[in-house]
Amino acid sequence: MKEYIKEAKAYKCLNCGKTGFGRAGRKFCSQECKNAWHNALVRDSRLYRSRILTALGRNYSVLSEAIARGELSIDIISMENRGFRPCYITGYIPGRYRGDRYRCFDISYCRSASRVYNIRKEEGD
Numbered sequence: 001m002k003e004y005i006k007e008a009k010a011y012k013c014l015n016c017g018k019t020g021f022g023r024a025g026r027k028f029c030s031q032e033c034k035n036a037w038h039n040a041l042v043r044d045s046r047l048y049r050s051r052i053l054t055a056l057g058r059n060y061s062v063l064s065e066a067i068a069r070g071e072l073s074i075d076i077i078s079m080e081n082r083g084f085r086p087c088y089i090t091g092y093i094p095g096r097y098r099g100d101r102y103r104c105f106d107i108s109y110c111r112s113a114s115r116v117y118n119i120r121k122e123e124g125d
């Protein structure tokens with residue numbers, strides 16, 4: 001018992017912030033706090049992935065509509081007004097001779113500072 005007390009270190013619960021003493025490396029005051037913290041972590045991660053998938057889905061819709069309308073070059077501001085978020089892509093193909101291509105699932109496009117252009121649906125992959 002004495003050894004335990006000697007080795008006990010001050011800790012602050014990662015979940016509730018309560019301070020106490022325990023074995024070196026202790027992070028939580030209770031099993032409940034440990035569970036709550038891990039559950040929040042999983043929930044945050046799920047929300048984060050869900051937000052990205054939603055943004056990619058919206059990008060896909062905007063690009064699909066552009067193809068359907070026959071718009072091959074669109075001002076980036078107009079794209080963003082339609083809900084397009086250029087920072088979300090599913091792939092990137094560096095261009096050897098022409099511009100780099102970006103992927104949104106099976107749609108690819110080129111991008112300059114001001115325009116999204118050469119939008120096309122990739123066949124067979």
Ligand SMILES: [Zn+2]
Pocket residue numbers: 013014015016017018028029030033
């Ligand atoms: Zn706690």
